[in-house]
Amino acid sequence: MAGPAMVRQWIDERVDLRGMFAPLMDKTVPRHRYSHWYLLGGVTLFLFGVQVCTGLLLLLYYRPSTSEAYESLQYLTNRVEFGWLVRSVHSWSANLMIFMAFAHMFSVAFLRAYRKPRELTWMSGMVLLLLCLGFGFSGYLLPWNTLSFFATKVGTEVAGRVPVIGHPTLVFMRGGEDIGAATLARFFSLHVVILPALTVGMILLHLLLVQKFGMSVPPSVEKEGPRFGNKVKFFPNYFLRDVMTWSVALAALLILAVVHPAELGKKADPFGPAPAGIKPEWYFLAQFQTLRLLPATILHIDGELIGVLGFGLAGALWLVLPLLEGRLGRKSGHWARVAVLAGLVYLASTTLYAYFTT
């Protein structure tokens, strides 16, 4: 017997590898005209893996202090071989991961895959999306450049506008009243320790739930009844499709990272003016544009307070969408789709509006 086979047999005799992986080997995936949408969750997970790997590499050179953060990234970009590439891949992969998470969420919403018994899978996915946005928000400050400084200023100020808990939250996030060394220290530990730990736990829960319930078949396909060959084995058939999709994602990621390397901008100056044309990352543009469009006061209430509470309410409703749908009766599916479409149209139109206007 050859070496690797002997090792495998040795391990198998002790821990029963076959038994351990049996659920994965027996797993099947439904096959129908919408089944390619199932790939999006896997791509998001793959990009998270890219983030972990490139993040670990960046940690070798990054120094989390206001006097050194920007300089350490200048050094990484200009002196370290392929430093620019690692940073660029991390930045692009972050954007693609959030895009894929949104695409995955909307595909689940349109196919109504969140229906009983998968409500908790949907909610754990929403928590994962929030964690992704937390990664984006906290990671954005780390280069300590002008854009990141003001993005953090506005972002924490928005949190500060929530009644009662707003100001304590702002102080907690900033590590004081203003943005400075304490904020950078907090955001750094959040970005590299706390959020990754929470995310890994939440991903395990999400995958466990997906594994437990299997893939959801859309109601329209279910109505057509069972037909021959309507499922494929997960391993190796579907897994190979996953790997193919990941390869395409990796290729796209590398092209973007090489053609449009991440910029470093100018070092943050806490007492300098905000630069003209300042905008947050694209995934916060919808909120940004809404805050820009709201008037200063609406019925004697500050406009931004209404905006902040509106986002909170919309997010909460979105989180419990599976529970709401059940209460809408016979036409529930129709109304759920209308709500999802309205949400998508609002997010897409305000994002594009903000992107193409100054």
Next chain:
Amino acid sequence: MLSKAVSAPSCETAESLAKPKTRRSALRYLMGGSLAAVWMSFVYPLIRYLIPPAEAAATANEALAGAMGELKPNSAKTFRFGNHPALLIHRPDGQYQSMSAVCTHLGCTVQYQPETQQIWCPCHNGRYDLNGRNLQGPPPRPLTTFDIKVRGEEIHVSRRQDA
């Protein structure tokens, strides 16, 4: 028949358990109470630890904003006033004006636009006039204005006494 058979012993059991049950619930309260106390003794210091100590508030009442002749008419600069940025404007009419550069909307740092002779916040497109009054966009309140004192060649600004 079956329901009787089941319900009768359950009644009996409940009666016979009545006494130990109160003892058990008392123990549960004690146990739960002490666990809650232990939990609080962990959580309280943790929460206090997470909240940063209050810093001495920026009590700066006066700051050096710049020098005479440093700014051409219809131009401005930002300078540090305590812990926050402030704006010194040399108006087109030759007067100096100073105010907080912290936008009253969401705290971005505003800048002077010579072409419009307005103060502009690039973050959400808010506009103020030369006196700091909010004109357009989301800012809900005017900018805090400061008093100006010229000592020799130096321009000093201070908080308004009535503010």
